[in-house]
Amino acid sequence: MSLLIVGSIALDTVRTPFGVVEDALGGAAVYASCAASFFTDVSVAGVAGRDFPSRHTDFLSSRGIDISGLEITEGQTFRWSGRYDFDLNQAHTLDTQLNVFADFRPDLGPAQRRASHVFLANMDPDIQLHILDQLEQPELVACDTMNFWIDGKPEALKRVISRSDILFINDAEARQLCNTSSLIKAARELHDTGLRAVVIKKGEHGSLMLCDEGFFAAPSYPLEEVRDPTGAGDSFAGGFMGYLVSEGDCGVDSLRCAVICGSVVASYNVEDFSLERMKQLDRNDIAARFNEFRHLSTFESPGALLSVSLE
């Protein structure tokens, strides 16, 4: 079993009420790969420019991530610049320079084409389709997207979703994609397209998954300070997929634990800028916070009054 992750490799400049970083390691594929690497073997496909510092590729390798599919090409690395105000749920994009990512159209190597599990991070759905066309017999495909593609390429995006098993999407995007104010209706509509699971990310409000066995709601971890929300969704998806691959099935119990593992890694990730917090993590930290998530949402059987009715 192996997990292939395809998506952006970026250098981010981010300002939040807690500080600033310039040209820091980022990108959906980077966050997701690092998050997944706590659980399983990961191979990444992406593109960076000649300006991409070798310490970043060294870091990814140090996490055991196979970076043979990370192409370093002539030109500048994709750059994103954004600001978060006190409402840390909302990113304000200041500048996007696609640079070498504008021409990203990967040709997967033989091993990557045979990947059993694939996560297509947010990118042009035509490129997602191009990647899907190269996969030989994937057991499980997950994808992510964003409002830009829902607006701009809805038909291509629908084809991507129809060829995926799991969709990661945030709450505003789910409402937009299904043209409804009801998140529950949106989840059902998306699940009805044949997805094994729809996973809706709600930022500080946790997440909501709909799979064949019904809804599952996970809270967010109660953090007093979110220093930098960048990469929260990608580290969630990476943790989710990494756990699922390590389990080797996508039964409802594994899917639910995967949501929690995604939540755990994402909650650590937002404690510091860029991937700084993930660099300090080990599996014991993840296991410890997994237990805290259980404590956060567990309740006992009700007292006699309701229990009688339950008999």
Add this chain to the structure above:
Amino acid sequence: MSLLIVGSIALDTVRTPFGVVEDALGGAAVYASCAASFFTDVSVAGVAGRDFPSRHTDFLSSRGIDISGLEITEGQTFRWSGRYDFDLNQAHTLDTQLNVFADFRPDLGPAQRRASHVFLANMDPDIQLHILDQLEQPELVACDTMNFWIDGKPEALKRVISRSDILFINDAEARQLCNTSSLIKAARELHDTGLRAVVIKKGEHGSLMLCDEGFFAAPSYPLEEVRDPTGAGDSFAGGFMGYLVSEGDCGVDSLRCAVICGSVVASYNVEDFSLERMKQLDRNDIAARFNEFRHLSTFESPGALLSVSLE
């Protein structure tokens, strides 16, 4: 053990995308009393005008609610008129006529003064203090409030909170009261004033409780259609308090189950206008949805990979 609930008795005119009701039964004390009556004996204190239809008092009596503290006085009943658009989390008040509620300053009867458990629904904090002054030796006092009083009478409100054990408050109000964008910080700050539990209502995002034993997060029930959110917070508080009284303690297990019971009743309440849905409920319905809430948020132990780290 008995639960005294004090607050508004209203006739509401409400428009939502799903319909309209005019002069329908409403008011915080009405919603809360009805919700609590599924769990325990309730006594209500409030005021209505001569126009208050006797079928409403008959209904409250039929739920076993002691309405001897419900004063019917010369004048018109408190009227609230509001509209909800597709974002059903946000009420738009069109008109408020306090009428007889403007002079509400209840003198509790002897039995009510001896109530063991008290819920002071949202109202002028000076009136909440007036009620607190009459209580002989309450075991547990809970209160609710709203942005209007946080703005207008912050000092009186702080005195109410300092004399309470449990505070119900919605997320925007908690941020406003503590002047912070972080809900977690707000919860900690409020809990640090000496409250046994701070219960933050987040509408479609569920609720978050902080008590001495830490945070507890409960999801909302995944409803495709919320027909009328009016009274959701009050029925939540009523269900919560009713369960707590029926349990006879406020240990952490009871508090957590109380959050779920509040969520259950509130989730039923919003399925129809006014109290129509609560009128059809019985304890079996409540027990059944309690179980659904468990299914909604339960997850198994993680697989071998993380379990090893947990050993």
